[in-house]
Amino acid sequence: xxxxxxxxxxxxxxxxxxxxxxxxxxxxxxxxxxxxxxxxxxxxxxxxxxxxxxxxxxxxxxxxxxxxxxxxxxxxxxxxxxxxxxxxxxxxxxxxxxxxxxxxxxxxxxxxxxxxxxxxxxxxxxxxxxxxxxxxxxxxxxxxxxxxxxxxxxxxxx
Numbered sequence: 001x002x003x004x005x006x007x008x009x010x011x012x013x014x015x016x017x018x019x020x021x022x023x024x025x026x027x028x029x030x031x032x033x034x035x036x037x038x039x040x041x042x043x044x045x046x047x048x049x050x051x052x053x054x055x056x057x058x059x060x061x062x063x064x065x066x067x068x069x070x071x072x073x074x075x076x077x078x079x080x081x082x083x084x085x086x087x088x089x090x091x092x093x094x095x096x097x098x099x100x101x102x103x104x105x106x107x108x109x110x111x112x113x114x115x116x117x118x119x120x121x122x123x124x125x126x127x128x129x130x131x132x133x134x135x136x137x138x139x140x141x142x143x144x145x146x147x148x149x150x151x152x153x154x155x156x157x158x
Contacts, residue, residue, distance in 0.1 A: 007058055008061060009054070009057070009058075014030050015050065017051055025041055026043065028047070028050060101156060105155040105156050106118070108155055113147060113148035113151070114148075116130055116141060116144050117152075127142050
């Protein structure tokens, strides 16, 4: 019999396809319900139909392997996949402390710089919008923001 390439099979596939080149016969081998092995000669058409079914089955197995998740979902790996992960208590304390320090540092700035920093970072306005509101140039706002950032760095280093 001619050796066919070894194919992975679904557990529900109980048969094996065979072709004997010398005799030009197609056979299907399977075990019955009692575990007795049988070999049945079939026509080329039936052999091709079984072969096609086997290839479709293999395609589904590959699709399953590639696209369906096979791990169990537990609370710990659900948390690791979360988009908005909750902060740990330590991280939350650090974030709040840092925010409070930043807030008090902003309060130490001159009034114009303080207002521009707040508009730029907290009100999501760009330099052009701030300049238009304050009836000044964008360059003046830019320079003021840069000076404010430098002062904030100095204050927060202490």
